[in-house]
Amino acid sequence: MSENGKEPLIEVRDIKVYFYLDEGTVRAVEGVTFDIDRGKTLGVVGESGCGKSVTSQAIMQIVPPPGKIVEGEIVYHRYKDDGSVERIEITKLDPRGPEIRSIRGNEIAKIFQEPMTSLSPVHTMGNQIMEAIILHQRVSKAEAREKAIEMLDHVGLPQPQQRIDYYAHQLSGGMRQRAMIAMALSCNPSLLIADEPTTALDVTTEAQILELMKGLQEELGMAIMFITHNLGVIAEMADNVVVMYLGKEVELASVDDTFYNPFHPYTRDLLRSIPRIGRKSSERLHVIAGSVPDPYNIPKGCPYHPRCPDYMPGRCDADREIPFYEVGPEHWARCLLYEQER
């Protein structure tokens, strides 16, 4: 445990991930830093294309070519039964080597927005879950099947004895998402990466899946990296929040500070653009000016300056790195409004 009583599971330090395409270089992730603490949920929020998914790919070392982690460090802390902690530098591991493969799907598991892309259409749910179990645990086929049924039951799939032999397309969206959660959790991961896991679902099913995930987290003690563009979901799920914009981390804070004391104009604009219960119908929802620029032409200085209500000409658009200012306890914002006079 560190001096502030926290138990870091993942430390991400200033990572940069670029895609080298014929059309140019896409700076998908440009210097992102955060911790995910043991058993806690980190929410990652921002509009589409801001680098949320690629950040999670970096943690698992599955950034697809022509993408590369070009800078930074990612450390995974393995808490062992004897009380010791092993420090593994993920960024130093061979992406195809045995160490990361034993972590992936085992200690760090992932669920996606659209289960159909990760569930095979030609294998039954059961066979896929059993394969995941057998790959990481020394159990017989019969034992793996028992365990798969148990897991499906655990995630609230009705009639798991029968449904284990179904194909993904025979299940509804919500049931598929439950099956994918069962598959991810069958190895008891210490970190679950959930990349927009409820975005494709209707609100009632979404609420059920979020409840399920919270319950399983409490029971199994895993940490969750919850990626979403939906601040309402963040409020429901997260302990701490990273706000991203065009590859940059613009704010990092507790969930309460993010909602009640946001510092970055982008965070404030995002908050004003979500519907709120109790908002007067005459009050119009705020719409953020302009649109997200294309990834080859990221604005200089603060990438948000062309849309920002607090834009300071000559400062925010100057070609320089804007520091991540510590604006409060455990609270950072990358904005020149908080540059101290020196």
Ligand SMILES: Nc1ncnc2c1ncn2[C@@H]1O[C@H](COP(=O)(O)OP(=O)(O)O)[C@@H](O)[C@H]1O
């Ligand atoms: N496989 C890829 N090849 C090329 N560019 C990619 C690839 N994956 C992501 N990108 C680019 O990286 C940026 C960040 O993408 P992503 O992390 O998927 O955004 P988000 O998950 O926040 O919507 C985008 O500009 C996207 O076009």
Ligand SMILES: [Mg+2]
């Ligand atoms: Mg994404």
